[in-house]
Amino acid sequence: MNRSSRVDPIARLPSLTVVHGGPDAAGVPQHDFSTNRNAVGPCEDALRAVQASDPGHYPDPAYTALRKALGQFHGVPPSRVVLAASASEFIHRITALAAQQGARAVQVPLHGFGEYARAALARGMEVQPRGGPPHAPLQWACEPSSPLGLSDPAVLLWAAPQALDAQTGVLHEQPPLRVVDCAYAPLRLEGRAAWAGVPGSDLPVDAWQLWSPNKALGMTGVRAAYAIAPPGMDRWVDVLDTLAPAWPVGSHGVALLQAWVDPVVQRWLVYSLETLRAWKSRQQALCIDLGWAIHSGSLANYFCAQPDSDGDLPTLQARLAALRQAGIKLRDCTSFGLPGSVRLGVLAPQAQDALRTAWLALRGGRTIPAAPAHP
Template identity: 60%
Template structure:
């Protein structure tokens, strides 16, 4: 009899459930720990899974367009952010792109999608310097992942004098914009102004605490309707199922947005407690996170192998943290903000 199925060593690393199932106290994802949002959960459970969605997603695109103040023609639906990352990378290749510019530390699928297509990578320094201006595809994430800081590239793109770069695709990952807890741009229930010359990718499942529903959408910059047509042509039929449609429709409900905004106050309190807990353990926290997650070096920075062993020990006790080695931060962990009971479990388990 064959052994258990294992992922290839080349498979992207993610937080969340693993071969052991779901951790009782899962700090490894950035999902809203106040969730699931009751209104969104009800909508997903009530979705009619006996029928195909409208293949053009007419009503949903109209609603999302109104939410962002753009024409429905500029909305592209996707089966999750990762699916869109691969699809827009394919579009960049069609346009002759040979190099992709990435933040200093970023979500691994940006690089994985580029490398799968033979594209070179140009990675910025931590201050944002060094992004290749001639890279045909440029990524930014604000707040950034895994550090939760403002993205320097996004700051440049916001500058009034910035008019974009002809022939270059810029993509701003807004995954954590609704979970910004501090600083300018904290979520109010409506998207703030974003750079005019870039794409925006939105994944509301994180803010709604429903990451198991794979659904996302992108907002195209003005004048990019031809690129929208190409991206739609690159997609399979029905990239969203009925549950994904229900989630994104719920995202537009004012009551759901009110819940998201209300959850931020709770997350701020839990984050302050969690930061204090890490400081009490002697962990070196990377400063500057404005989101519902942050990075730290446990015990001031054990070597990566020792840290991996300790994280495996925690996993055996039902606690999971995200090793940041794949983000280019060996010796660090990323911790999503969890309730005080989970924080206490971490404190006790780490002591053991």
């Protein structure tokens, strides 16, 4: 073959712009509405556990005690627990497993976390936004969904026997790999599946559950997550463990996950949800008062809204940039497929009032005072 005619396999892969909330090149925002972490946190007991962890030694590479504790918490044997460096890392790892076993397509929520599609595109897989029948060999759901905070209809569909019988996509003669991202399940503020200390009890039994407790504990800087495999998936657990690097979770992540199952920490979480409910009601009222149109139905500690277009700045992106310079960050929902809208994590009243003041200044054509440097 002529060397000049060879096709670069990397060049064939599409690029996908990565958009995330949280700190950026300008540092930590003074008032960060762009992430969905529990603003009541950090949980003090979990924080103390992380600070007291031993960074001078490797964790147990098999995570024996941690798997046992997480299994007891979920009422499953430790053999069904898969440790992950983060939820994003697990998304990429299980997508790699699906691709390795011949999957050529993945079905993702119409509006959802970009890493589902990014992991698939990186492996040359077709991305199918959900809308038709769920036939892809790898299927994702998020319960509740992000950015809208709604119940994901796929969860009910997967739990229905008639839906399971109608499947045509297979993975090595196995049913499709289905994964429910439970990142926001502990932060659900309304509905029958609101956090009640029985994690995952109402999820389809044949779906994987992906848990990332750092959001619920208000400690997103500690990267650690885990997945619960469906019954009878021991072979897939072994393969996923083989695909992981050594020690995917460090000592701080181990401490966070061990604290997560502590009854004292779980009580703190339940109490924090009461505070978040009050803050959410106030924040939505503030947005309505500003003339913003709220996407209804959010069940979690975040919601989406469409800001008004009054003021001198011509685009929403320009207004968000001006807010960012003032230390206030909102999540632009364009990458979620909702242009013109923003997602707001629920914050304390002080931050809400800062948003009101800054937005009214923009509407009036005034300069927003620059934010002080974050300590």
